[in-house]
Amino acid sequence: MSHAIHWFRRDLRLSDNTALNAALAAHEQVIPVYITSLWKNGHQWTGAPRQQFLVECLRSLHEALLKAGSRLLIREGDAVSALVKLVQQTGAKAVYTNRDPDPFGQAIEAQLKAALEPLGVAFFCFKDHALHERNEVLTGSGSAFRVFTPYSRAWAKLPKQQPGPTVTQLRAFGPLESLPLPTLAHWNLQAENVELPEAGEAAARNRLSKFVENGFLKYAQTRDIPSEEGTSRISQDLRFGLLSIREVFAALEVGASGAKADEARSAQVYINELCWREFYFQVLWNKPEVLDLEYSPAYRGMPWSHDTAAFDLWSAGQTGFPIVDAGMRQLFQTGFMHNRVRMIVAMFLTKDLHLDWRMGERWFMQRLLDGEIASNNGGWQWSAGTGTDAAPYFRIQNPWTQSLRFDAVGTYIKRWIPELAHLPSALLHKPPTPGLRLTDNYPLPMVDHARERDIALFTYKRHLSSSQTAE
Ligand SMILES: Cc1cc2nc3c(=O)[nH]c(=O)nc-3n(C[C@H](O)[C@H](O)[C@H](O)COP(=O)(O)OP(=O)(O)OC[C@H]3O[C@@H](n4cnc5c(N)ncnc54)[C@H](O)[C@@H]3O)c2cc1C
Incomplete structure (x- = not known):
């Protein structure tokens, strides 16, 4: 045999x-x-x-x-x-x-x-692990795309493979020694009180079906609202291969059939997100150095801060910026953070605290269930402005206005920061009156966003002009 x-x-x-x-x-x-x-x-x-x-x-x-x-x-x-x-x-x-x-x-x-x-x-x-990987999606001249939009157009045109069969029967094998199934002790890790989603293939398939039936065709409207269940929540399932990407894509095609114009737009926006995942895989494949260095050489050697006290406040959700702290606490307690909030906290770390994006990248990898080296690196470099975007460093999100825009009623903030639950939502989206805490047990904002924004712009600009002079 x-x-x-x-x-x-x-x-x-x-x-x-x-x-x-x-x-x-x-x-x-x-x-x-x-x-x-x-x-x-x-x-x-x-x-x-x-x-x-x-x-x-x-x-x-x-x-x-x-x-x-x-x-x-x-x-x-x-x-x-x-x-x-x-x-x-x-x-x-x-x-x-x-x-x-x-x-x-x-x-x-x-x-x-x-x-x-x-x-x-x-x-x-x-x-x-991907519909298209490595060097499958190339420019007309056969090189790798550096920018997402043309990559995504080329990616969308390629035929997508259909899912293969499910294994239902395997031949038993004889006596071969096996260790027991591992526990956290195998890696010397302590169990934590984290609210995990149900594991395994069947649970992942349920999440996918639920999303395709109820969320997929309204994704464009709901995806940015962190208090809503507006996204698919299958990132950990793709990370561990509990679902095949071909099965996901086939289910989406069925879900999108007969969609009205606005629903078709939602379907497109969602498929674009799957494409980002594969874009970052190919970035990492073609430029593995991004794990240590900025994607764009002009940003290498930036004078990042390594202030551990500031980092500790950020990672503990104690910055005094409610939307940032809510995200960091969601991450700590569940191993997940909503995408919109990932962008806000990452930009806060790099543009308001001026901390090295690699410190945030590492923390996310330690906490995220979906911790995916390529997507995480891509997300962090995007937020730091050092990644694949053409003119990115001056795009600095304001955490206060982001908070008002995406969590106006404060549902998300109050869910993760119970000490703010009794406050009127208007107070959550602006700096408090100088010297006055929102409540006794919630800190004052650790920095002034307007000031830090100016410092970030100055630092990036100075670095870029000195790196151009050095060339
Ligand atoms: C700083 C930062 C770090 C991130 N780190 C990770 C990470 O370690 N692992 C990870 O899977 N995603 C990461 N993302 C992307 C994104 O936040 C998550 O994929 C998404 O929040 C997962 O939730 P979901 O499954 O409900 O997503 P949905 O909105 O339902 O999206 C569907 C799927 O598309 C993929 N996807 C969506 N957005 C992105 C994106 N921007 N980049 C790459 N793939 C995407 C994911 O596989 C996701 O499951 C990061 C984003 C940022 C800004």
Whole structure:
């Protein structure tokens, strides 16, 4: 009997799983494995909430595999050594996996290929995480797009793949040792009281169906209002591959059929967001240096502040700017923050506090369930004005007017900052009378936005003119 290994990574589902389907098409027996990394709480880009969600997704995947007649083998440590060992134990002829969208995962894929080759074991790595990846969406002259709008036009024109089948039956395999399903203790992390969404493929599919039925065709009107359930809330599901992007796209096409003009616009706006996700994947693929450096070379070497006291107030939701604090508290308590508020808090960190965008990027990666290296980096660089936009640094949002515009009644602010719940909403969107706190237990604004805006504009301008002179 010919065996192969399917290495689960960010594709924790049995439906429309490209590599798993390919393995099953070519081999009689497929052994599913997940390898938990060995880092012990020293990883700057992760934290308890996302790992807890992962733990629950693995439990759900294991249960689905049991139903299909198999089980999820858990191994730990360096993935290359663990897979080579498993190949040797099983006599597997091939290892299958879906390609990781970030450079860390891709480096392991290259090492694994090199380690398996001398053993005569084939390694197959598939596109699965995106509709279009790497160098599939190119300009007329064959280069990568630097700007989103033309990328999105080219992306939209390409044909989209339909979802593949769901695996319902797998051949059981014999006695092979497996670690127990991991808990947070595996990574030396402590459980936190975070309100997580239900994990696993079925729960993710329910979220998608609910959105397609009730939210998709009004998305353009509701997406920017943080107090409403106006967005799909499937970002963690795409992050862990609980849903395939092909399934999502196919469900949207069905949902959009027969839409009226304004509904069709909503559908378009939503699909554009999925396109941003893939745009940032290709940015990271083509320019992995963005993980350390500003996308746009002119902004490299900016004099960012590293004031940890200011950072601590921001991350604790104690800045005295209610919309910023509400967002930071939502993030801390749920592992999620609404997109509009992500933009407000990120711009506040970079333009009002002048802190290094990498400090915010790291905090988001530690707290977000959907923490996605490419999208997070893209979102932070967009907010810092150092990213893919043509003329961005002087676009400085005012947190007070943003707050009034998107949370006029203060529902979102009051939900996350209970100490402000009794106040008239008009007080939440402007600086308080100098020296007077809104309430005893809520801080005064830590900075004056108008002043910090001027400082930011001056600093960016000076840096740009000195970097041009240096060229
Ligand atoms: C500073 C900053 C950091 C961010 N970090 C992340 C991150 O780590 N992971 C992440 O998935 N998204 C990130 N985003 C993008 C966006 O905020 C989230 O994708 C969105 O809030 C998730 O909620 P949703 O699923 O309800 O989104 P919806 O509005 O329903 O959008 C549908 C899907 O489109 C994708 N998407 C939407 N907006 C964007 C965007 N601007 N960039 C890339 N993809 C997008 C997501 O996969 C999302 O699930 C970040 C944005 C900013 C401004």
